[in-house]
Amino acid sequence: MAPITTIHYLVVAAALFVLGVIGVLTRRNVVIVLMSVELILNAVNLNLVAFSRIWGLHGQVFAIFVITDAAAEAAVGLGILIAFFRNKETVNVDEIDLLKW
Amino acid sequence: MEPVATTFFFYLLSGLAILSGVLVITRKNPVHSALALILTLLCLAGLYLMLYAPFVAGVQIILYVGGIMVLFLFVIMLVNLERSQKEKQFNQQWVPGILAAVALGALFVTIYIKGDALFVRPEMRFPEAENTQQVGQMLYSNYMFPFEIASLLLLVAIIGAVVMAKKRI
Amino acid sequence: MPSFITSYLDKNIHVTPGQYGSPFWALVYILVVFGGVSLAVVCMNWLERKILAHMQIRLGPMRVGPHGLLQPIADAIKLILKEDIIPEGADRFVFWIAPMIILLAVFSVYTVVPFGPTHAITDMNIGILFMLGVSSLGVLGIVMAGWASNSHYPLIGALRSSAQMVSYEVAMGLAVISAVVMTSLNAEGTGTLSMIGIVQAQYAQHVWFIFKFFPLGLIAFFIFAVAMVAETNRAPFDLPEAESELTAGFHTEYSGLRWSLFMLGEYAAMIAVSSIAITLWLGGWMRPFPNLLSGPTWDLAFSFFPALTFFALAGMTFYSTMRMPRHSYFRVQTIGLGAFGAVFAVIGLILLLPGVNGRVQDIYWFIFKIAVFMYLYIWYRGTFPRYRFDQLMKVGWKILLPMGIGVLMLTGIVALRTELWDFMHEALRRLVHV
Numbered sequence: 001m002a003p004i005t006t007i008h009y010l011v012v013a014a015a016l017f018v019l020g021v022i023g024v025l026t027r028r029n030v031v032i033v034l035m036s037v038e039l040i041l042n043a044v045n046l047n048l049v050a051f052s053r054i055w056g057l058h059g060q061v062f063a064i065f066v067i068t069d070a071a072a073e074a075a076v077g078l079g080i081l082i083a084f085f086r087n088k089e090t091v092n093v094d095e096i097d098l099l100k101w
Numbered sequence: 102m103e104p105v106a107t108t109f110f111f112y113l114l115s116g117l118a119i120l121s122g123v124l125v126i127t128r129k130n131p132v133h134s135a136l137a138l139i140l141t142l143l144c145l146a147g148l149y150l151m152l153y154a155p156f157v158a159g160v161q162i163i164l165y166v167g168g169i170m171v172l173f174l175f176v177i178m179l180v181n182l183e184r185s186q187k188e189k190q191f192n193q194q195w196v197p198g199i200l201a202a203v204a205l206g207a208l209f210v211t212i213y214i215k216g217d218a219l220f221v222r223p224e225m226r227f228p229e230a231e232n233t234q235q236v237g238q239m240l241y242s243n244y245m246f247p248f249e250i251a252s253l254l255l256l257v258a259i260i261g262a263v264v265m266a267k268k269r270i
Numbered sequence: 271m272p273s274f275i276t277s278y279l280d281k282n283i284h285v286t287p288g289q290y291g292s293p294f295w296a297l298v299y300i301l302v303v304f305g306g307v308s309l310a311v312v313c314m315n316w317l318e319r320k321i322l323a324h325m326q327i328r329l330g331p332m333r334v335g336p337h338g339l340l341q342p343i344a345d346a347i348k349l350i351l352k353e354d355i356i357p358e359g360a361d362r363f364v365f366w367i368a369p370m371i372i373l374l375a376v377f378s379v380y381t382v383v384p385f386g387p388t389h390a391i392t393d394m395n396i397g398i399l400f401m402l403g404v405s406s407l408g409v410l411g412i413v414m415a416g417w418a419s420n421s422h423y424p425l426i427g428a429l430r431s432s433a434q435m436v437s438y439e440v441a442m443g444l445a446v447i448s449a450v451v452m453t454s455l456n457a458e459g460t461g462t463l464s465m466i467g468i469v470q471a472q473y474a475q476h477v478w479f480i481f482k483f484f485p486l487g488l489i490a491f492f493i494f495a496v497a498m499v500a501e502t503n504r505a506p507f508d509l510p511e512a513e514s515e516l517t518a519g520f521h522t523e524y525s526g527l528r529w530s531l532f533m534l535g536e537y538a539a540m541i542a543v544s545s546i547a548i549t550l551w552l553g554g555w556m557r558p559f560p561n562l563l564s565g566p567t568w569d570l571a572f573s574f575f576p577a578l579t580f581f582a583l584a585g586m587t588f589y590s591t592m593r594m595p596r597h598s599y600f601r602v603q604t605i606g607l608g609a610f611g612a613v614f615a616v617i618g619l620i621l622l623l624p625g626v627n628g629r630v631q632d633i634y635w636f637i638f639k640i641a642v643f644m645y646l647y648i649w650y651r652g653t654f655p656r657y658r659f660d661q662l663m664k665v666g667w668k669i670l671l672p673m674g675i676g677v678l679m680l681t682g683i684v685a686l687r688t689e690l691w692d693f694m695h696e697a698l699r700r701l702v703h704v
Contacts, residue, residue: 004111006220007213009152012115014213016122016141018206023126025198026191031131031177035138038169039122042145045161049154054221060154060232061239067157067164068251072258074169078176079265085180086268094192132364132417139410159399167406171436174413178425181417230395233463 009050017043028092034077041070111151118144129190131177135170142166156233286466288381288392299391303380310640311537315342318648325652336607337590352526357420360523364418369524369531372411376535378404379542384465386555386632397465398446401546402439405501408539409435412520415532419523427519430659431503431510437666438500438507444674445494448681449550452479452487455685469554476561480551483684490677491551493670498543500666502536504647506654507662544643545636552639555632573627576634580618587611 016039023036045063052059084096117140124137142165149158240248278292287295316331320338323330331338356365382397384390394400409432416428453471454461462468472479480491500507511519521532548554557572588611594604620626657665683690 004107004151007217008111008115009148010213011210012118012148014206014209015119017209018202019119019122019126021202021205022199025202026195027126028188028190028192029131031173031180032126032128032134035125035131035134035173038138038165039125039141042142042165045157046145046148049149049152049157052154053152057235057239058243060157060236061244063154063157064160064236064240065244065247065251067160069254071164071169072255074172075258075262076265078172079262082176082179083265091180092188130361132361132414136364136367136414155394155396156399159396159403162403163399163406167403167409167439168436171406171409171413171432174410174417175429175432178413178417178429233396233399234460 006050006054010047013043013046013050015043016040016046028094030081030091030093030096031078033093034074034081037077038070038074041066107151110147114144114147114151118148131181132174135173135177138173139166139170142170154232156236284388286388286390286393288390288394296391299389300381303383303391304377307377307380307538307541308534310541311534312342312346314537314540314644315345315533317644318651321645321648322652325649336594336603336610339607339610346530349526349530354527355523355525357523359420361418361420364414368411368415368418369528369535370411371414372408372535373531373538375404375407375411376538376542378407380538382465383542383545384469384549384554385636387466387470389555389633390466393464393466395462395464395467398450398463398468398546398550401465401542402443402446405539405542406436406439408535411535415524416520419520421523424520424522427510427522431520434503434507434510434659434662434666435501437663438497438670441493441666441670441674442497442501444671444678445490445497446546446550448486448490448674448678449479449494451678451681451685452482465549465554469549469556472553473556473560478551478553478556483681486677486681486684487551489673490681491547493674493677494547494551497666497670498547499647499650500662501543502539504536504540505651506657508651509656509659509662540644540647541640544640544647547643548636548639555636557631557635573631574622575638576627576630577618577621579634579638580614580621584611584614584618587614 020036020039020043023039024033027033027036045066048059048063048066050059052063081091085091088096088098090096121137121140121144125134125141128134128137142161146158146161146166149155149161274292274294278287278290278295283290287293287299316338319341320330331341334341334344356362379401381391382394382400384393412428412435413432416424416426416431419425450461450463450468452475453468456471456474462471475482478487480487499505503511511521521529524532553560557569557575559568587607591604591607591611594600594607621630
């Protein structure tokens with residue numbers, strides 16, 4: 001088998017990214033949409049860490065920052081979800097349309 | 102020296118990661134999706150270890166799996182609706198969505214294959230014993246400002262999440 | 271003998287099997303640790319009931335074997351034979367997998383626990399980070415166990431238990447960081463996160479970290495000790511699983527063998543977090559007073575401790591045998607107890623042999639310290655009243671967390687006091703001259 005190069009890792013990251021994008025675009029449940037966003041962020045992290053092997057440790061430091069920001073964003077997003085769920089008892093994105101004309 | 106079973110573990114971990122990724126976006130029950138996402142995150146931590154990034158792997162396990170996924174499971178338990186599992190799971194534009202995403206993926210892979218000459222080989226080999234020390238030094242010298250901003254960001258996120266989830270402000 | 275077995279047995283190798291890359295010996299170590307932890311859990315079961323009973327001026331189990339020694343085996347047989355009930359409406363897959371996730375998280379911690387300088391399964395250079403991270407995976411198992419039971423007592427118990435564990439993980443992390451800061455004060459000036467490296471840093475600095483920068487090490491150890499009791503849901507922080515409050519909390523709906531998996535996970539988690547505390551603050555595998563009472567004679571004196579411990583245990587067992595009632599009904603029990611004492615005496619004699627004595631020192635002192643911690647756990651359970659849940663969260667966030675931050679800051683300042691002093695000196699000098 002061919003030795004594992006950087007491109008192998010980038011292809012895996014691209015596959016995870018595409019799966020995350022499909023999840024965001026197709027699912028109705030808000031929690032699963034947020035989890036797909038986490039998938040996207042993880043694909044980006046894998047990309048960063050794979051490239052850090054070529055270009056130095058900056059990729060790994062940036063990956064740590066991405067993980068930290070993903071935590072903050074997940075907390076805020078889920079807070080919004082809970083606040084909205086209290087008003088209207090639904091978790092489907094296409095039913096969260098109070099501002100629609 | 103290349104570790105012995107790199108190829109085997111790479112294919113195992115990445116295959117498992119992609120398989121659980123598919124499970125994340127297709128399961129009806131959000132708890133099963135969350136479990137599949139946990140499996141994906143753990144496989145990615147293994148991949149980081151293979152990329153000579155043990156500190157990032159440790160941070161991934163502590164923060165992502167031990168923190169963010171616990172938060173997700175809490176919220177799923179709080180908003181769990183039995184009837185939401187019997188409704189439609191996919192919205193009306195699922196076909197264009199999948200097509201667009203696959204086109205994006207094809208674009209990525211085309212770029213990688215065409216730009217193959219730009220990747221430096223062989224890759225650097227970091228001495229694994231000093232990864233934490235070097236990341237720490239970089240974090241406190243080059244990236245000092247983003248480090249402090251990240252702590253401020255976390256403070257804002259905590260306050261925001263608490264205020265939004267309170268019953269009465 | 272195939273080379274993959276004998277290559278690790280070479281005399282010049284002073285690393286753990288994981289670091290050397292020998293999967294066979296790593297597997298052997300894994301099986302030994304797994305068997306040892308399971309044996310320890312069985313002993314803990316008996317010890318907890320007996321010691322709690324004696325603290326409450328009663329006798330505890332006395333009937334099943336001589337002095338209740340066969341009680342854990344009887345419990346195990348009972349649990350295996352019980353009917354496996356899955357509540358109606360429970361999510362079967364999640365219900366089945368939750369105990370396994372807890373056990374996976376808890377037993378993965380043991381891969382880096384150092385029983386000696388080369389007696390660990392492996393030594394990662396992110397050892398303590400790995401242990402903290404993997405032990406936080408246990409929270410996931412508890413949340414899933416509570417949710418999958420489809421009943422409100424387990425759900426509330428799981429929410430409370432996981433909220434408690436997550437809160438005290440923060441305090442644990444801060445205490446651990448202040449111990450890791452102390453490792454950076456050795457000759458090379460670089461700290462380390464690896465477990466074996468932390469103990470070797472204590473060895474090189476000739477002080478257990480609990481006594482370093484007195485009282486900072488002690489306060490950090492105290493924070494970790496309180497947080498680890500709360501982390502494992504043990505008294506006095508056991509509201510989520512107390513019987514009078516929530517009918518056993520998140521494992522209410524689990525019966526038989528599945529419940530025994532939770533119990534195994536709880537005791538194994540106790541031993542795991544105790545081993546973190548021992549490695550970080552109490553000098554790991556080093557014998558007591560390595561600096562104050564040093565020298566070959568003291569080494570020789572302390573080297574008799576393993577054999578003496580087993581002789582003391584044999585002595586206690588023989589004393590109990592003498593006090594057994596002299597009735598034909600008790601003949602089998604008396605003989606059994608005497609044989610048990612004889613086994614202890616034989617092990618003590620084996621530990622006196624010079625070849626065995628040298629090798630067993632590190633492992634013995636580590637396990638001795640774990641035994642002290644287990645006794646402390648049982649003592650807390652017998653002594654302290656239970657914390658109410660809001661009091662529990664208040665202690666975790668409002669008392670331990672500020673204390674942890676304070677200790678960390680002070681440890682950093684004291685550790686770098688010369689550099690800090692030089693910096694301020696230089697800054698003042700430039701300020702005054704310009």
